[in-house]
Amino acid sequence: MGFESIQLRGSPSGKIVQKAFVHPGLDADEIAIKITHSGLCYTDVHYSTTDMVLGHEGVGIVQSIGSSVSSVKPGDRVGWGYSNKTCQRCDPCLRGEDNFCADKQFFGEADFDVGSLETITVRKEQWLFKVPEGMSSEDAAPLMCGGSTVWTPLINHVKPYHRVGIVGIGGLGHLAIQFASKMGADVVVFSASESKRAEALQLGANEFYATKGVADYTTLGITKPIDRLIISSSAKVDLSLFYPFLSKQAMVIPLSVGGGDLTVPYGPTVLNGMQVSGSIIASRFMQIKALDFAARNGIHVVVEKFPMTLEGANAALEKLKEGKMRYRAVLFKD
Known part of the structure; x- marks a missing residue:
């Protein structure tokens, strides 16, 4: 049939x-x-x-x-x-x-x-x-892709004591903020739009920096080094702008998919033990755990x-x- x-x-x-x-x-x-x-x-x-x-x-x-x-x-x-x-x-x-x-x-x-x-x-x-019981289907559907895309690198590479920078508040970024915050990380958000400050803080960010028109990010007043930098923006990001305030052995994690090349400053990457780690959707085990975590911690899309x-x-x-x-x-x- x-x-x-x-x-x-x-x-x-x-x-x-x-x-x-x-x-x-x-x-x-x-x-x-x-x-x-x-x-x-x-x-x-x-x-x-x-x-x-x-x-x-x-x-x-x-x-x-x-x-x-x-x-x-x-x-x-x-x-x-x-x-x-x-x-x-x-x-x-x-x-x-x-x-x-x-x-x-x-x-x-x-x-x-x-x-x-x-x-x-x-x-x-x-x-x-x-x-999971209690999770709406509206939340569940995007968590099958967008949610699992941010969950996997956070679980694999982030500890509760890390400062996690998240670049971009969009389809991936607004979920990354919630997951990282619920995991106990110190969440720092970078966005081109000052208008998203209140929303970022409401979602769980501890700090917010508007970057539109800023040529030197060292002028943003960032208080402490960042250990993990999640690139959730679909726009190409000049990583050299972030390097001055990344910690030793920091990791950069690009999530969005696009054409062209990803370039990093060569000397600082080698001398400071930096890592760049790609990530794709979750394994079956990770997907199950992502749904469970989101349901228990009230993460919403x-x-x-x-x-x-x-x-x-x-x-x-x-x-x-x-x-x-x-x-x-x-x-x-x-």
Whole structure:
């Protein structure tokens, strides 16, 4: 038995189009889900010219399960992100770092007929996560991608005694502030917009520095060195501006994805033992822990809501392209 779905897909024009599709019957490890919410992030803009179902921050209700599925049952609320399947045999998988699997099936790379902007989807059990009781689906959907993107490097590299600089208050930055603050870190925010000061402090920042028009960041009056610098801004950042007040052996962690080169001051990097560490979405273990931590600590996503219709999806996509979203887009079914 197949599952009929109305899908919102990319097209060569960059506009989202609507198509009918029938998912085949379930394999033993597959689950059919009625989608209720989907985040939309800038990755969807990148793939908007590709004929594929968009959306990779999904939340929905389990409708049917394959014969070997044991972790969920019909009626459960589940979410998912970038990944649908990993090999479980390569070195990263065996280390529990399955987000770096050599044969992963990631959004945009495989399964072009599976996404979160559709009425029904079919997913592998392996990368589905139960949404914690008490967490809204509006919060859960963006936490499947944006939330896990900031959670992983914070858990891997930040201690409660660290001063953590966060560059940019947006889709990633406003979540990084909350996670880092709830972890006990001393959070320092850098933003081009002075108007975001109050919001940054409300989210959990201890210090805020407006950088627009500032050519020398040593004039900002930063009180103490920063141990970890999280780059969550989509704009290219001149890291040399931050180096004078980074601590010895500080780490710079870029999160947003873009073209071009990342450059750092060569001498200070070597002499001060600096590190630059890339990071991608969470492993399955980390995703489960991120959801649990967010639910227990009252971490919430600032969202703009759009109906999960053709018109709503295109409106959300255009606002993302224009850089005017505050801060994550969530599409929802009535």
